[in-house]
Every structure is written in C-alpha cells, then in structure tokens.
Amino acid sequence: MDEYTPAQVAEATGFSLDTLRYYEKEGLIGPVERTVGGRRRYRSSDLAWLDLIKCLRDTGMPIADLKRYSRLSEDDSTLAERFALLEAHDRVVQAEIDRLRERQHRLHEKMAWYREQLGG
Amino acid sequence: MDEYTPAQVAEATGFSLDTLRYYEKEGLIGPVERTVGGRRRYRSSDLAWLDLIKCLRDTGMPIADLKRYSRLSEDDSTLAERFALLEAHDRVVQAEIDRLRERQHRLHEKMAWYREQLGG
DNA sequence: CTGCAAGCTGGAGTGCGCTCCAGCTCAAGC
DNA sequence: GCTTGAGCTGGAGCGCACTCCAGCTTGCAG
Numbered sequence: 002m003d004e005y006t007p008a009q010v011a012e013a014t015g016f017s018l019d020t021l022r023y024y025e026k027e028g029l030i031g032p033v034e035r036t037v038g039g040r041r042r043y044r045s046s047d048l049a050w051l052d053l054i055k056c057l058r059d060t061g062m063p064i065a066d067l068k069r070y071s072r073l074s075e076d077d078s079t080l081a082e083r084f085a086l087l088e089a090h091d092r093v094v095q096a097e098i099d100r101l102r103e104r105q106h107r108l109h110e111k112m113a114w115y116r117e118q119l120g121g
Numbered sequence: 122m123d124e125y126t127p128a129q130v131a132e133a134t135g136f137s138l139d140t141l142r143y144y145e146k147e148g149l150i151g152p153v154e155r156t157v158g159g160r161r162r163y164r165s166s167d168l169a170w171l172d173l174i175k176c177l178r179d180t181g182m183p184i185a186d187l188k189r190y191s192r193l194s195e196d197d198s199t200l201a202e203r204f205a206l207l208e209a210h211d212r213v214v215q216a217e218i219d220r221l222r223e224r225q226h227r228l229h230e231k232m233a234w235y236r237e238q239l240g241g
Numbered sequence: 242c243t244g245c246a247a248g249c250t251g252g253a254g255t256g257c258g259c260t261c262c263a264g265c266t267c268a269a270g271c
Numbered sequence: 272g273c274t275t276g277a278g279c280t281g282g283a284g285c286g287c288a289c290t291c292c293a294g295c296t297t298g299c300a301g
Contacts, residue, residue: 005247006248007247008247008248016288018247019290020288020290022249023289023290038249038297039248039249039296039297040247040248040249040298041249047214056224056227056231057228059290060224060225060228063287063288064288064289065287067134080238080239081239083235084232084235084236087228087232087235090228091225091229091232092246094221094224094225094228097220097221098218098222098225101180101214101217101221102218104179104180104214105215107176107182107215108207108210108211109175111176111207111213112204115200116204117205119200128278139261140258140259141261144278156267158266158267158268158278158279159279160266160267160277161278162269162280178258182247183258184257184258191267214258
C-alpha cells in the first residue's frame, strides 16, 4: 500500500538505517511521514527520490550539493537551476570517467611489462 | 643531473610537499636520499615510482594496498604477486568505470526529463 | 500479558587521507 | 655576516560521510 518501514527502504535503496536518518537530518530528504507511535513510514515517492540521491552520491556528488539540489526541488520555479546543476555534475562525471580510462591505460602498460617479465 | 628538490618533485608529480613526506613516512616510497644538510634529493627513479603511485592513487587504490605493493617491490621474487595485485586493481577500476557509466545513463534520463519540462 | 525485535533521539566516535603548524636548520644572494 | 626562503621534524587538526551507541519507546507474536 505504498508504505515502507525504514528496514524495507534500507533494503531497497542500499542505504543503511543510520544513513537514511542522517540524510533526513541533513535535509537531503524532507521530513518523512510518521506513524502515531513516531516511527517513519516512507512512501514510494520517497523511494524514487532516494534512488536519485543514490545515483548522484554514487557518482560523487557531495552532500552539500545534494542539499542544495534538494532545497531547489521544493520550489517549482527552479527547474532551470536544477537542470544546470545536473548538467554540471554530468560534466564532472564524464571527466572522472575519462580520467579513470586514461589511468587504466597506464595501468595496462604496467601490466604488460609484468607479463613480459613473467612469461615472455 | 637526475636530482630534484622536494619543490620540483611536487611540481612534477602534483603531490604536495606534505603528501610527499607523508608517503615516505608511510613507506610508500623508500627513504629518499639526503644532502649533507639533511634535505631530500629525489632521483628520476623516484619520480617514475611516484608517477605509478599517482596512477594507482588516482584510480582509488588505498594507501594500505600501495604500502603492500611497495613492500613487495623491494623483493625481486614477488613479480607474480605484484602482477596479481595490479590485475585485481584493474578489475576494481573497470567495475568503477562501468558503474559510473551506468549511473551516468540514469543521470542523462533525468536531464532529458528536465529538458522536456523546460522547453519542449 | 510478556518478550523481543525494530525503531527513536542526540551526540560521540571512526577511518581515510591528507594538511597545517611551531620551532628549528640550512643555504644561496647581496 | 645577514637576510630570506626552502626544508626539516613530530605531532595535532581537519573535512567528509558516515557509523555507533546508550537509553528509551513501540508494537507484533505467541
């Protein structure tokens, strides 16, 4: 019924319970609904948002930027700004991929040298 | 003449002076030669080694692994082990690249959504 | 009704990889 | 000889992103 316990969300998103609470405290996710007893009850919209957060975190976006993106998302008039933020992040990610591939090339050269020493 | 001051090495490798000293203290680089007055004098072999360290660090190899690789490099009979270490690292790097590309794909989808919202 | 797992809060602690600092020595130029 | 800047050491501090903990409350299972 579109309701999830913290444990289920942790399972689904890969974030730990502590991390979920930390993100909420930091404002990366808006205040999550609570049951009468005070327990968190997440909705599928929260899951979708957390999936995006995960994507951005996994690609190295710092918490501070995520916080900014999150604040912007509360205001409908900030679409362009949010888009610009993602665009900038995309460039960072692309640069990181390029850098890794370049370094990997060096690494392969070194490995070729070892192969030569070992068997060739 | 194959001798470099710390400042020159920092310039050449992109490591800070503090980082160079830290790496030496941690054993990532063997004790660097000293002048009579006690100042470090690096050789081009040190530069080559530091370049490799840089490549490995930039691709995310932790200091502890680098330490191990460095210790192994002192013993000629460990070629195979060192090769295995690099091979394992290469797999990690490849996985990281793949993961980044996958996430970037999601990011592009999100950006496409924004473009649609913004201008049609 | 009881037991026990799950969840709550605020705050302290952790791991990594540096980075900074004080107080000193050394060396090259004038 | 003096100044100035580069370098030295040991150790403290930092930023980030969690992670752990104590002490408590909640709520389902039997």
